[in-house]
Amino acid sequence: MTSVVILGSGIMGSALAVPLSDNGHDIRLVGTFLDREIIDSVKATGVHPGLKLKLPEQVRPYQLEDAEEAFDGAEICLSGVNSYGVRWAGEQLARLLRADMLVISIAKGLAADDEGNLRILPEVLAEPVPSQVRARVGWAAITGPSIAGEVAVRHDTCVVFASRDQDVADRLADLFRTSSYHVWTSTDFVGAEVCAAMKNCYALASGLPEGLLAGMGEADAAYRLYNYEAALFAQGNLEMRRMVELLGGDVSTADGLPAPGDCYVTSRGGRNVKVGHLIGQGLGFTEASAKLGNPTLEGAFAIEVVGRALPKLTERGIVGHEEFPLVRHLYEVVGEEKPVEMPWSRFFGGERQAAIAST
């Protein structure tokens, strides 16, 4: 039995208590300052209000002020905050982590500095942790197609645990792996995290075509825009591959679960797809987001980060101006509220190029 503390009681972090409890681990679930009602509910009835399910008996809920108690004796920390909360979570870890713990994160996104240099979120998470502790902690992340509720009800799920240290990935995989939660490992931390982040951009894009149809008054048309949607998916796949390469990852990481797999499931629905749908209908991003109650939109967030970084990287000669035409256009749409006008001829290396080239 291993003691695992989950920091952040959103649906994904909380759902992962299920495979952990199936393996008999001791689980402490700590809410963030936004999670007070979730923890109250788990304390009162065991039910997670987001998942609408009773969490396993072994889960002990803690409010944030009791985090030190929750971390006492814990060997593993699952960082369950999303990309908006990573810096905050890092600040908590700075006071709560001890050397020799393992940290596994679920946040999906990228961060950029003023020069447009992009980096993966586990680096942002680790940054506030004092260097002597940070160096002795094993850092990892979960990527791959994983809808939280399906994990919580033990539907088959295949994920990749990525860490620079194979031993860290293996130890974590052993803790989580069950007969329905299937875990592979990878030492391509950068590649896996880049895919996890970028796929949210393209999932938002996948909502556009249905919205465009609705906007044309063809919401019930026999012939949809599936070819359109599939072309965006394919272009997104190429851009994910290129971004992995650009940030120094192993491009083969983008062949399976972290890129096409995760992008496929994320394109099946959710808030990013819904906001894409509203934008397709003609709403500006701000209006579309407001209509959904201004939820967390990791896809829009990633589009803004990457879309602002790319021109800087191009100006510095690091990225060709013809590269990433889809995510650049998504930034025009989401960040600058320009209308959707797909630059088809710039996709797939350029329509009138002699042969297919990457991105």
Add this chain to the structure above:
Amino acid sequence: MTSVVILGSGIMGSALAVPLSDNGHDIRLVGTFLDREIIDSVKATGVHPGLKLKLPEQVRPYQLEDAEEAFDGAEICLSGVNSYGVRWAGEQLARLLRADMLVISIAKGLAADDEGNLRILPEVLAEPVPSQVRARVGWAAITGPSIAGEVAVRHDTCVVFASRDQDVADRLADLFRTSSYHVWTSTDFVGAEVCAAMKNCYALASGLPEGLLAGMGEADAAYRLYNYEAALFAQGNLEMRRMVELLGGDVSTADGLPAPGDCYVTSRGGRNVKVGHLIGQGLGFTEASAKLGNPTLEGAFAIEVVGRALPKLTERGIVGHEEFPLVRHLYEVVGEEKPVEMPWSRFFGGERQAAIAST
């Protein structure tokens, strides 16, 4: 203006008359022996009964017995038959083709010999054509995500025209390319055709999880099997890549439109997905196919061809026994009517391998 004869008046061949007519070409549409009623309808009213649309005015319909007249002076032949009809179509071309014509095919599948050697369908199509003509004809194929009806109503569609000869691909692309039918070219004829064929196998697989849910009495469950479906998609992507490599194609062809793009759109629906859905519910393949009226099922056909070839290739030491676990299981389900039991731990190079490996 170029004269184009379309051999086979199914929905895809007929839909391609739209971009051709938009470019002002002369189009002769020849029905196969199965298409008599389609041609009668086009002759009488202009309406294609499968597409439920009026074809462009320029399209001249011909019954099969008038094929020689239709081929008279034609420079291009679009072979519009599906994978079941390729050998038959080749026999027609043997008498109808003239040297210096270009042939572009839409059939998606693979053929195998008794030793399990796989080859692409354009080779089967060309085989009956006398060698002196065959050598002087330019052969090509269309791959990528392309639902026929969407092409016919001019919804944006991105495809790849593949040919061993760049000039052939370029000439054909110029004939078809419009402001909504976007055409890229590739000289990786083998790689593009392998993706086109294999993706139908995985599209059938994508129907299984919803069927499994329905079979468990959970057709309306809040939590679906999307993680399951996405994992199959990812594994399918890896197997497509490996098959491209095995048959001597360029694996980068599997990065964009021909593999994830086409597999994405094919997984959105259609007969292959429906038969997968019924199998997931517990029906044997024969029963499931009968329930749908025994339609053309290119996915099932491809699964049978590949599923029978793989053990032979493994016995000959060409393919590892651990390779292609998904399509091998699909063959057990479709070809041998065994129950669905996903070999998860064999996917992605093996769950307990040290790190992610290809297939």
